Amino acid sequence: MGGIDTKRLRQIVGEEGVRDAPADLLVYGSDASVHQARPQAVVRPTTVEQVQQLLEYCHQQRIPLVARGSGSGMCGQTVPLRGGIVLDMKGMNRILEINLRDGICRVEPGVVDDDLNRELKPHGFFYPPTPASARIATIGGEIANNASGTRSVKYGAARDSVLGLKVVLPGGRLLELGGRTRVASSGYPLERLFVGSEGTLGVIVEATLRYVPIPRFRCLGIAKFDKLEQAGDAVSAIMAAGCQPSMLELIDHVAITAVNRAQNLGLPDVEAILLFEADGMVREAVDYEIERLTHYSQEAGGFGIESSYEAKERERIFAGRKKLFPSLSNFADALASTALADDMAVPYSRMAETARKIHQVAERHGLIMTAYGHCGAGCMHTKILMDTSKGEQWRAARQAVAEIYQWVRQVGGTTSAEHGIGISKAAAFKEEKAPLLELMRAVKAVFDPQGIMNPGKLMDAPDDWLHASPLRYDVDNGEV
Numbered sequence: 257m258g259g260i261d262t263k264r265l266r267q268i269v270g271e272e273g274v275r276d277a278p279a280d281l282l283v284y285g286s287d288a289s290v291h292q293a294r295p296q297a298v299v300r301p302t303t304v305e306q307v308q309q310l311l312e313y314c315h316q317q318r319i320p321l322v323a324r325g326s327g328s329g330m331c332g333q334t335v336p337l338r339g340g341i342v343l344d345m346k347g348m349n350r351i352l353e354i355n356l357r358d359g360i361c362r363v364e365p366g367v368v369d370d371d372l373n374r375e376l377k378p379h380g381f382f383y384p385p386t387p388a389s390a391r392i393a394t395i396g397g398e399i400a401n402n403a404s405g406t407r408s409v410k411y412g413a414a415r416d417s418v419l420g421l422k423v424v425l426p427g428g429r430l431l432e433l434g435g436r437t438r439v440a441s442s443g444y445p446l447e448r449l450f451v452g453s454e455g456t457l458g459v460i461v462e463a464t465l466r467y468v469p470i471p472r473f474r475c476l477g478i479a480k481f482d483k484l485e486q487a488g489d490a491v492s493a494i495m496a497a498g499c500q501p502s503m504l505e506l507i508d509h510v511a512i513t514a515v516n517r518a519q520n521l522g523l524p525d526v527e528a529i530l531l532f533e534a535d536g537m538v539r540e541a542v543d544y545e546i547e548r549l550t551h552y553s554q555e556a557g558g559f560g561i562e563s564s565y566e567a568k569e570r571e572r573i574f575a576g577r578k579k580l581f582p583s584l585s586n587f588a589d590a591l592a593s594t595a596l597a598d599d600m601a602v603p604y605s606r607m608a609e610t611a612r613k614i615h616q617v618a619e620r621h622g623l624i625m626t627a628y629g630h631c632g633a634g635c636m637h638t639k640i641l642m643d644t645s646k647g648e649q650w651r652a653a654r655q656a657v658a659e660i661y662q663w664v665r666q667v668g669g670t671t672s673a674e675h676g677i678g679i680s681k682a683a684a685f686k687e688e689k690a691p692l693l694e695l696m697r698a699v700k701a702v703f704d705p706q707g708i709m710n711p712g713k714l715m716d717a718p719d720d721w722l723h724a725s726p727l728r729y730d731v732d733n734g735e736v
């Protein structure tokens with residue numbers, strides 16, 4: 257790999273577009289994961305032409321390049337393991353078109369999810385993947401991660417909203433993939449390759465997206481369960497009956513405790529809570545779904561069931577889930593919430609068993625782990641609550657992560673539901689996809705023959721996440 261000529265970079269994007277001060281390199285060397293590394297420069301393009309010139313330069317000089325949206329990825333996707341350039345795409349943040357007659361919008365990749373939804377709202381539409389991080393996550397980052405969210409059980413993940421992409425390949429070639437139509441039966445859908453590619457193939461510079469109508473009615477309910485297994489049975493029964501919830505969320509006892517300690521919300525002391533929502537344009541249709549969701553929850557042993565159409569009541573019911581993530585670090589003094597084994601997907605019928613398994617593995621290794629998530633989409637989130645200053649806790653976490661993902665594969669699940677692979681989940685991903693890794697490397701080589709795009713990720717990521725890069729935490733004696 258060659259050295260970086262910052263003068264050349266400044267010629268391309270201007271003086272303001274290049275940063276190499278130590279503070280900038282520190283900030284852009286980490287994301288919401290446990291990892292960190294240093295880039296040599298941060299570059300902020302504002303036009304497609306600039307991206308093309310940058311990728312031509314990096315390709316010629318064999319300089320590693322990591323595209324970055326808001327850096328809210330939880331697994332180290334934007335951590336520049338091999339140094340080089342971090343390409344900050346937030347300077348390309350224009351909504352280029354909202355075309356109501358075609359039912360599409362065109363955006364630059366640095367547009368923040370909430371900003372797009374703010375623009376769509378007056379027209380009566382919304383862009384549905386909406387991760388919990390929608391306040392900061394960019395459309396480019398969501399596509400490259402195949403993000404999803406609480407409503408993906410009904411409205412799908414990012415992949416279901418992408419109709420077309422413009423991407424720049426190493427070398428500077430601009431490709432237009434997909435298009436503006438809802439259907440397309442015209443050869444390989446190459447735009448799909450970039451969904452979930454984690455910046456390893458090229459840089460997304462424009463996306464054409466579908467959106468959906470904002471439902472007129474939305475009703476949110478809650479059911480409490482003494483046993484995790486009962487909540488799991490309710491999820492399976494709801495999905496088996498063909499119900500169409502617009503949200504189905506599981507919250508376990510660890511998360512309930514954390515939220516109660518941090519926010520004093522007075523959630524019930526039970527093993528599991530299910531939040532369920534139905535939405536639609538016709539009140540009777542929503543009533544019908546809510547009746548069925550209530551019925552199957554009750555039949556599985558749910559109690560304390562209530563639901564409401566009122567905005568304030570819905571806010572109250574959802575408060576625990578909304579505050580969950582920031583509350584986890586308050587579970588106990590000296591325990592920090594780390595994004596390790598942070599998400600996975602398992603079949604509905606194995607949901608409760610998986611949550612139980614996570615708790616058992618955690619206990620065996622002297623850790624605390626929570627299990628919650630968009631269970632209607634098969635998504636399970638975890639966090640490891642641990643004393644990050646202790647080397648033995650990190651080693652225990654590594655063992656726990658490996659055991660949990662072994663279980664996930666065993667029950668027919670997959671390594672990541674929506675947060676992606678990055679560095680932390682690479683070992684599990686490589687085990688799961690072992691027969692496909694060579695094919696994936698061959699695909700990457702077609703788009704990126706010099707291997708400059710986010711090198712050391714996905715199929716080429718290190719097997720040992722604990723020693724792949726420095727940790728973002730101070731560990732006693734620096735020993736892990």
Ligand SMILES: Cc1cc2nc3c(=O)[nH]c(=O)nc-3n(C[C@H](O)[C@H](O)[C@H](O)COP(=O)(O)OP(=O)(O)OC[C@H]3O[C@@H](n4cnc5c(N)ncnc54)[C@H](O)[C@@H]3O)c2cc1C
Pocket residue numbers: 287288322323324325326327328329330333334345365386387388389392393394395396397398399400401402403404405406453454455456458459460461581674675710
């Ligand atoms: C509090 C919190 C809650 C979260 N909740 C959810 C959730 O509910 N659902 C969910 O799916 N995720 C969630 N996440 C994870 C994360 O926010 C999402 O994955 C989001 O999609 C990342 O967007 P970003 O702009 O921060 O991307 P980044 O983290 O900056 O980048 C993510 C990946 O995309 C690549 N990339 C970014 N832009 C481009 C581009 N223009 N071209 C090519 N590649 C690119 C990067 O190289 C990287 O591999 C959460 C994170 C946090 C911190």
